[in-house]
Amino acid sequence: MNDFASAWPDAASAYASNVDLLALFFMALVVILSAPVFILMVVFATKYRRGKNADRTEPINRNMWVEVSWAVVPFLLILFFYGWATSLFIVHASPPSDALEIKAVGKQWMWKFQHAGGQREINELHVPVGKDVKVVLASQDVIHSLYIPALRIKQDAVPGRYTELWFNAEKPGTYWLACAEFCGTDHSAMTGKFIALRPADYSRWLAENGSDGSLAAEGEKLFVSSGCSGCHSPDAKVHAPSLAGLYGRPVPLENGDVVTADDQYIRDSILLPQSQIAAGYPHIMPTFENILSEEDVLKLVAYVKSLAKASEENLP
Amino acid sequence: MSSVTNHDERPNPDNLDDPGLSETKTERVSYLRAGHTLRSWLFTTDHKRVALLYMMSITFFFFIGGIAAAFVRADLLTPSADLMTNEGYNRAFTLHGVIMVWFFLIPSIPNTFGNFLIPLMIGARDLAFPRLNLLSWYIFILGGIFTLFVLILGGVDTGWTFYTPLSSMYANGNVVLVATAVFIVGFSSILTGLNFIVTIHKLRAPGMTWGRLPLFIWSHYATSVILVLATPVLSVTLALIAAERLFGLGIFNPELGGDPLLFQHLFWFYSHPAVYIMVLPALGVVSELVAAAARKPVFGYKFVAGSSIAIAVIGFLVWGHHMFVSGQSIYASAVFSFLSLVVAVPSGIKIYNWTATLYKGDISLDPPFLFAMGFIGLFVVGGLTGLAVAMLAIDVHLHDTYFVVAHFHYIMVGGTVSAYFGALHFWWPKIVGRLYSVVWGRLSAMFIFIGFNFTFFPQFILGYEGMPRRYHVYPEQFQVLHDMSSIGASILGIAYLMPAVYLYYSLRYGQPAGNNPWNVTGLEWTIPSPPPKHNFDEIPTVDGPPYNYPVRKEAKHA
Structure with a gap:
């Protein structure tokens, strides 16, 4: 019978196997913590059933440390799992830079x-x-x-x-x-x-499934067709920030903050241009919210990103 | 017919000593017979009658929510859509969630048993604000009628969580009307919480010190604090959704400059404590049932009482554990994960202390105790699987799957509903003055336990295998487990109907209960069943601790 094997879901990565291992050990802990309750409840309900003869004299002193221990010991065991689960989560939340x-x-x-x-x-x-x-x-x-x-x-x-x-x-x-x-x-x-x-x-x-061009190349086409280049190209007459080498650099804002020009910043500058205004530039950028879809914006972001790489390569 | 002859044999209803068969002497002077008109019920300020008004209304809503669940489970018998459209399915589970959370679970124990028992347990003649109490029932009913009205209009399909921007900008249906209904019913919660807090502070009988309060009172006190502090946050949030939907005010929708995650923060800041609103009263009930069944003081009274307060306080600090995959900062997630493990400690203390209470007890296996045992078992499973989803890496996989569905049903249905039935079977003789069939009570406790596990245990496995929740159509590999769950739900549905039959039967044919049918401690058992209109002829004086059962100590034998 391989019913069990088929019931257990496929794990397609080492990370997935690690999560399974954590989950299995945690289930074991769940059983260890709950078994005494289930067993003792049934045992007591049988042994001390009303009308049944049993020794019901209680010890004179109640040991307070017993109570404290059954709060503290399970908690310490669980803390161990907290450390394990959190460290695994940090791996999950930190993508390698060259991915x-x-x-x-x-x-x-x-x-x-x-x-x-x-x-x-x-x-x-x-x-x-x-x-x-x-x-x-x-x-x-x-x-x-x-x-x-x-x-x-x-x-x-x-x-x-x-x-x-x-x-x-x-x-x-x-x-x-x-x-x-x-x-x-x-x-x-x-x-x-x-x-x-x-x-x-x-x-x-x-x-x-090859396409006409890379994501960045499609972004470049959009850059021209949507009119971005009218202001943002180096030879434009309008005073707008140059995008060459922008990606990844710190950008001083009008309100005194400094932000890093990451994907999110570039997206927001296209769709919500009035929310973060680069210091020293007039407020003339229109919003593209109802013109560009999220897919288009992703292409533009890829294009702006490629400009940064290009300008790095041009450095002596 | 015998009932007709009974009438004939009862010539003088004014003579209290006449041994009439259908009404006992205590019944004739009880709150149940203090006025027979509809008006005497609808305009009553007696906390006991308001409690019964609530009991009838929430039973009705439980039935409606149950029907919605039946539709959902029936449709999930096959992987494809056969009973309803996608839209219809979404409306069915939204209805199930909204009705069960706000119109059954939250008011269930506090507004019925809390209302009925708090004055009796602390030795008072009523709650501090009897008219406010009636008002809160009317507000509740108004919210309920609103919800049913929306149902007739076609319902709402956002899920009970109303996540933005789905609810505020995209959903079909009457989001604003349902939000209004929940908004209205929120005021009922706030007024009830306020009433309980003032009552417990001001109306305790002489000698009923804080250290002598029954644990039922402690847990209702903790619940009331949450009701008063958390509910307004929900009201504000729902009002903001309505403002966004009606006036296009940009609060949660990013297209208008809002932040969708802000909604989740506000919603869970209420809704996680709301889970404790549902659970704390149940914990209070079980403390009473365990002590009564074992005829022993609850082991570690101070720890159990204090743990209710601890749960209420820490419960306000864990809302972010609903948002581990939302894009919330990983540091915030790490802190919320830790606090979620901390809040489990007081619950664990209660469980272990109840087990210790049973040790060397004199345990009766009557229906209330069987329900309490069922509660403990299901609550332990629900709680520990809750710890599993509080673990970050495990939650990333299990979030929004059937594992979570199973987990919270173990807490809310396995836990709270079992405790509700436990309370019903324990205090029924006090409320109506008649005994019911203990054998049938035991059977229904067992059937509910079995049906429940049959329904929800397979859902843990479904979730780990990756079945997302709120899915109308699903891959074929999940069908066997879904079918087990649906069959279990049928057993559970029938089991839930059983008490209705024998409890109704007891109203007419049950033996008179006497003051204290279970032979237990507590002020509510010192007065007649059903209690007279003003509860106590003379306000009692309390001179000892609660659960003051005789305990044999070793030293005395030496």
């Missing part, structure tokens, strides 16, 4: 993924095994949550901000992918496939 980046947009009721090379897919996510992959999540409308049970991870996609999630899938295969945060009428249809491929297969998949 392969994939953009995801949640939208009622589908998942859209964009690869760095410009490949796009809906409700399917192809990734290479053995490689750190980071998914940057955005939402077009309500809160969604990208959940890949085989990896034991999920992350909410929150409108108005970028969140991220990373993994290193080990076992090639096709797994289930779902939206875990209730998002309206067809929430339960917002599911798809998570497909982990061997690196060679992944390269082939990328090539077969």
Whole structure:
């Protein structure tokens, strides 16, 4: 019988196996902590049943330390698990800087993924095994949550901000992918496939689904067609910040704060330009909120990011 | 027909010594017979009658919420959508959640048994503000009618959590009306909490010091503090949702410059303490049932009393554990995770102290104790699985899955509803003055326990396997466990109906209960059952600790 084996869900990454190990040990602790209660309740209810002869004389002194001990000892045991679970969580929350980046947009009721090379897919996510992959999540409308049970991870996609999630899938295969945060009428249809491929297969998949250009190249097209270049190109007459080398740099704001020009800052500057104004520039940037979708913005962010790399390469 | 002959054999209802068969002497002077008109019930200020008004109303809402659950479980028998549309399914589970949380669980024990028993237990003639008490029932009913009205209009599909911006900008249905209903019913909670706090402070009988209060009172005191402090936050939050939906005010919707996570912070700042509003009264009930069953003082009275207060205080500091995958700062998550483990300590103390109370007790296996045992078992499982989801790395996997659904049903249904039935079986003879069939009581305690586990245990496994909650259609691999759960729910549904039959039967044919049918301590058992309108002819003086049962000590034999 392999019923048990099939009941236990697939674990497609080392992290997932670690979570399983933690969960199994914790279940053992649960049994250890609760068994005395169950056993003693049944034993006492039998032994001291009303009408049954039993020695019911109580010891004279109640030991206060007994009470304290059954509060403290389980708590210390649980603290050990707290340390374990929290350290695992910190790993989960800290994507490696060189991870392969994939953009995801949640939208009622589908998942859209964009690869760095410009490949796009809906409700399917192809990734290479053995490689750190980071998914940057955005939402077009309500809160969604990208959940890949085989990896034991999920992350909410929150409108108005970028969140991220990373993994290193080990076992090639096709797994289930779902939206875990209730998002309206067809929430339960917002599911798809998570497909982990061997690196060679992944390269082939990328090539077969090749697009006109990389994400950054598509961003550049948008940069021109949406009119961004009219102000932000070096030869523009309007006094607007140059975007070359901007990404990752500190930006002084009009109100005295200094922020780092990360994905979130660039997104907000496009959609909510009046919220953080770079010091020394007039308030003339219009909002693109009803013009650009979250996917378009992700492309523009990729383009601005590529400008930073380009300017680094140009340095002597 | 025998009842007709009874009437014929009772020629003189004014003669209290006439041994009429259908009414005992104490019944004729009890609060139940103090006025027979509908008006005497609807305009009563007697805390006991208000308690019964609440009992009838929440039973009605429990039934409505149960029907919604039945629809949900029936549809989940197969992986595809067969009974309802996606929209209909979403409306069904939203209805189930809204009704069960605000119209059954929160008012369940405090507004029925709390209302009935707090004055009796502390030796008072009524609550401090009897008219306010009646007003809070009317507000409750107004909120309830509003909700039913929305139901007829087509319902709402946001889930009981009303997450923004889904609820404020995107959802179909009558979000504002439901929010209004919950807003209204919130005032009922606040008034009840206020009433209880003042009553417990000011109306204790002479000698009823804080150290002599029954543990039921301590837990209701802690509950009342939460009701008064947390409910206004919910009211404010719901008002903000209405403002955003009606006037486009940017509070939670990022397109308008708002922050969707702000809603979650505000919502859970109320709704996590609200879990303790549902659980603390149940813990108080079980302390009473365990002491009564074992005929012993509760082991470590001060620890058990203090743990109620500790739960109420720490319970305000753990709301962020609902947001571990929301994008909340990881440092905040680490702190909330730690505090969530801390809040489990006082609950653990109660469990172990109840077990110790049973040691060398004189334990009766009557229905109230069986319900209490069921409560302890299910509450332990619910609590410890709660610790599992408080662990960050485990929660990232289990958040928003059936594991969480199973966990909170173990606490709220396995816990609170078991305690509610335990309280009903313990104090029923006091409330109506008649004894019910103990055999049927034991059977229904067992059926509820079995049906409950059958329904919800498979959901732990479903959750770990990755089945998300609030899913109408689901992959085929989950069907077997879903079917087990639905079959269990049918058993549970029938088991919940059983007490209605034999308790109703007892009203008519039960033996008169006498003052103290269980032979236990407590001021409520010193007066007739059912109690007279003004509870105590003379306000009693208390001169000893609670649960003052005779205990044999070793030293006396030496």
